Amino acid sequence: MSYSVVFVEDEQIVQEEIASSIRWELLGLNLVGTASDGLEGEQLIKRLEPDIVITDIRLPAQDGLTMLSHCPVNHAIILTGHTDFNYMKQAIRLGVFDYLLKPVDDEELEETLASLVKKIQEEDHDYEQLRKNPNSGGELIPLPRNVNNHVIDATIAYIAESYAQPVGLQEAAAYLELSESHLSRLFKEVTGLNFLQYLNAWRVNKSVEQMKDPKKNIAEIAISCGFPTPGYFAKIFKRFTNKTPTQFRDEQGSV
CATH class of the missing domain: 3.40.50.2300 (Response regulator)
Structure with missing residues (x-):
């Protein structure tokens, strides 16, 4: 590749x-x-x-x-x-x-x-492993939660609250009053994913929920889920699913 x-x-x-x-x-x-x-x-x-x-x-x-x-x-x-x-x-x-x-x-x-x-x-290997995992809880991408680490659980709660905003590791670390390097290292160690991968996976899952509403177009969904542009959304979505958002939505509609 x-x-x-x-x-x-x-x-x-x-x-x-x-x-x-x-x-x-x-x-x-x-x-x-x-x-x-x-x-x-x-x-x-x-x-x-x-x-x-x-x-x-x-x-x-x-x-x-x-x-x-x-x-x-x-x-x-x-x-x-x-x-x-x-x-x-x-x-x-x-x-x-x-x-x-x-x-x-x-x-x-x-x-x-x-x-x-x-x-x-x-x-990419991490993304491939995520794609192989069976879906859980109706989510497209199963993500670890309640990991019995208070820092990581607090970080995941922050992502759940803030994913629609232009946030990243810097903002999460500031919110938790931790250094970015410490949070980055600990997050990967505990969840198996880096912070950005987890955040993007969360956003993709939220976008899948919104795709069930036929009135919402892809560009609107992308922005509302925190992606800066529809093109970037499509690229990240395909990385996790091997499909574009449009392909995925069309397939779901035909099921």
Whole structure:
């Protein structure tokens, strides 16, 4: 399987050098688009819904971290010439996989990309295992609850209350007054899923409930369940179910 990549970089020489020298195909990647500023990058990401975004921080029109915060991005790598700790903190909050200083060595970037591909493959394996599990309680995706860990049970309760809002690990950790790294590690350890996987699975289950109402269209359901765009909703839904929301709804309607 090949994963899609969008690369956002305003220095044309750097953009061309990396685009041509990285062995994308060998890494199981496909460079599907490049952009030269933050607004163009945002539009490209929203249109292509890539698996990975590689971006500089200081970009014309809009900086790279602001761009990432506006887009449905699960995996990102930052390339930058600046060792600003505030940038690094913000990148960590956005779930950035790694933060590489320019000038970036091709071998270093390839090693980072290979590690990220391995992480995505592990996540895909998690999704596959979820799809194999029998449904429970009428849910499309059976999710662990009441796990006898007060922190995780409180986190799950927070997800149940807040899933329709633009929340993530950062907001959950702040609500529970915990560090993001501690909550992230504990959540995965106890539930077998990372926080974002669980949150998205919860949202998918809620969307399935809403699909029973024929008056609601897919775009409306996506937004009401906390997905930033209908396209991102479709991508996540298919990752969990191997079907698009429309395919799933049509099949359920014919049963």
